Amino acid sequence: MRIIISGGTVVTASDIVKADVLVEGGIVTAIAQQIAPDDHEIVNAAGCYIFPGGIDPHTHLDMPFGGTVTADDFRTGTIAAAFGGTTTVIDFALHSKGDTLRNAVATWHAKADGKAVIDYAFHVMVGDMRPEVMEEIPLIVEEEGITSFKVFMAYKNNLQVDDETLFRVLRMASQVGALVQVHAENGDVIEVLVREALAKGQFEPKYHALTRPKEAEGEATARAIRLAEIAGAPLYVVHVTCAEAADAISDARKRGLPIYGETCPQYLVCDETDYERPDFEGAKYVMSPPLRAKYHQEVLWGKLKNMELQAFGSDQCSFNLKGQKELGRHDFSKIPNGSPTIEDRMAILYHFGVHSGKIGLNQFVALTSANPAKLFGLYPRKGTIAVGADADLVVWDPQVQRTISATTHHMNVDNNIFEGMTVMGKPRYVFLRGHKIVDGDQFLGKPGMGKFQRCERFAPFPL
Ligand SMILES: NC(=O)NCCC(=O)O
């Protein structure tokens, strides 16, 4: 495996340089203006960008949710991710009520091991924060190489934690070098609004959005930030959708607090009017938090441009319309939450961000790869192109145009929320630790090639 990727433009979060990249033994061993070939395989990257492999910090593969299980597992989901230019996913190991964190992690290893075609790490999504579960956090960090824990301020009577619990988790996590991720929506308010809507006979998908107002997200985000501030802890807010939440993050960062925000492709290019689609098609867009009014898209783009949001995750959580989303055909509250986004995460940010002039190439790499690597303890092994880093590389052809469709995507699901969108930019080749796993429309990887990545403890990189 001695490869020269030749004639491309290498892009990292800080640099853009025309250079060849030498790969030996799965590692980048040189970056230079011209590398003389010996017995190397030459990969033609003329006219292309060479990006560090994408790191998707937010996926749900093979996850039970809402009485069903996501349509994509670690095989199909990571193949689709690879076609989109992602070489590492950080998936949420779901901890269920009554279970231990250790057992949840073991369950997730069993789901991924031998199936993943790209590298993977885990966060733990804590479903039941009993005192003894909280006590397990230091062990998970030390022994399992998992250093991030998601807690929920929504999904009342199910996953939701109260403020006392959130505060205790924040304190405990920061003591052991872990990062708390928060799903910030006020679950108590939402519960009342959902009950009232159903009592009024409001059953269609659009009521999912109407019962989860932006203010409920803004309030919970601001509250979580205040609790983190009191606890002296860093905080990562997942799937930020609206001005109210994004502004709370910006304000905290202006005060010097280590608060980080993530948004997702769906919140940049889809909006609340998608819930009005006829014949139950609106159910495709049922996710939490929901899609917002269109003006929030410009707010989020502005925050990405100014790096006031630091990470870009897919929140991949795919369900078929047929047989899965249909569980809520007559009651929006029973529609499984989530959408298939793992494959098109980078394409959406590239086309609507870089190609449209809203963000720069360095920002694109920071959001899709470098910052997730820094925040979750994978940097600089991953998230950059540098001597000694894993040769997770994407040769990205900015001239290729394609139209996104469920009929051609690689996800194992019958719908795509970006259906019909035409985008510029597509991976020509994708390398995982020096192995070519994607060559145009051909998949060359194998289940089991993806390896579990232990995460280092949280380090406050200046982001
Ligand atoms: N986002 C969503 O609707 N489903 C996945 C679970 C979550 O991230 O809250």
Ligand SMILES: [Zn+2]
């Ligand atoms: Zn969430």
Ligand SMILES: [Zn+2]
């Ligand atoms: Zn999620």
